Amino acid sequence: GAVVSQHPSWVICKSGTSVKIECRSLDFQATTMFWYRQFPKQSLMLMATSNEGSKATYEQGVEKDKFLINHASLTLSTLTVTSAHPEDSSFYICSAAAGVSYGYTFGSGTRLTVV
Amino acid sequence: AQKITQTQPGMFVQEKEAVTLDCTYDTSDPSYGLFWYKQPSSGEMIFLIYQGSYDQQNATEGRYSLNFQKARKSANLVISASQLGDSAMYFCAMRVINQAGTALIFGKGTTLSVSS
Numbered sequence: 001g002a003v004v005s006q007h008p009s010w011v012i013c014k015s016g017t018s019v020k021i022e023c024r025s026l027d028f029q030a031t032t033m034f035w036y037r038q039f040p041k042q043s044l045m046l047m048a049t050s051n052e053g054s055k056a057t058y059e060q061g062v063e064k065d066k067f068l069i070n071h072a073s074l075t076l077s078t079l080t081v082t083s084a085h086p087e088d089s090s091f092y093i094c095s096a097a098a099g100v101s102y103g104y105t106f107g108s109g110t111r112l113t114v115v
Numbered sequence: 116a117q118k119i120t121q122t123q124p125g126m127f128v129q130e131k132e133a134v135t136l137d138c139t140y141d142t143s144d145p146s147y148g149l150f151w152y153k154q155p156s157s158g159e160m161i162f163l164i165y166q167g168s169y170d171q172q173n174a175t176e177g178r179y180s181l182n183f184q185k186a187r188k189s190a191n192l193v194i195s196a197s198q199l200g201d202s203a204m205y206f207c208a209m210r211v212i213n214q215a216g217t218a219l220i221f222g223k224g225t226t227l228s229v230s231s
Contacts, residue, residue, distance in 0.1 A: 042223070042224075043206065043221045043222060043223045044160075046218055046219070049215035056215075057215035091158060093158070103150075103165065104150070106152075106159065108157075109158040111158070
């Protein structure tokens with residue numbers, strides 16, 4: 001089946017530094033990738049949608065300059081949290097789709113803690 | 116507005132019993148897809164079942180079935196013969212059209228606790 005690998009699974013960083021999270025589709029080409037944010041015991045909130053080779057489309061209220069998304073190839077998307085602050089601490093999870101009619105496969109998530 | 120509503124924050128069930136997790140949705144698109152995912156404490160999202168808006172029959176996948184009532188805009192998940200390993204958070208999701216194409220939006224989730 002379709003597999004999406006997300007790294008790192010957890011990361012602790014100092015306030016003010018940047019953190020990069022990778023999302024790779026291992027056995028299929030992901031035309032579209034999605035990034036979600038989830039607070040404990042809460043829903044997944046869509047942050048942005050990225051199509052390969054295009055700029056990401058951010059949801060309302062998501063800071064484009066803080067959450068940089070790159071989808072340079074059909075198998076890799078990255079989310080960079082720039083100048084991280086404690087309020088950015090959260091669970092970030094990516095998802096990939098091979099096309100409109102296909103399902104969505106999720107990565108295992110990254111737990112970010114900013115200290 | 117496109118929206119998914121899950122009104123049960125928590126549900127409790129005993130092993131081997133069936134349980135229904137509620138989900139209602141709102142969309143004006145004639146074509147849409149509804150999904151259920153399971154999220155254990157590890158955080159991974161496990162796909163359970165899918166129902167397309169034009170599907171005539173309710174979807175079933177092993178112990179999971181989806182009670183799709185289109186007129187009521189509901190897509191409840193039924194888990195039969197609950198197992199201890201079913202304890203997790205369950206999310207109902209809908210595929211929506213957005214500026215970038217399509218995406219999944221999620222309900223708030225229901226925490227299911229299965230006891231022996």
